[in-house]
Amino acid sequence: MIPTAESIAENIDNEFFKENSYYLGNTMPIEFAKRTAIEFAKLHCIEQARVIAEKAEINCNCDGDEWCRGEIDKNSILNAYSLDLIK
Secondary structure, three states, X not given: OOOOHHHHHXXXXXXXXXXXXXXXXXXXXXXXXXXXXXXXXXXXXXXXXXXXXXXXXXXXOOOOOOOXXXXXXXHHHHOOOOXXXXX
16 A cells, blocks of 8 residues: 555655754755655556556457457546545
């Protein structure tokens, strides 16, 4: 399961505190927001790619023709990763 944005923010701030003895969120809020957003986006992009690879479908109406070219079901990709998973 992907961590929530809040959980990612807490982890980034806690790790920064361990290294620097102060919280990034309190002293450099824009940098903190950027780091949190980037980490959150990376995790969701990785998960989205995994889910799409798992759920993508190819439609093939070949009628026995071994050189038939199938078509990717675009909806299987577009609907593979629900935006409701981003929290």
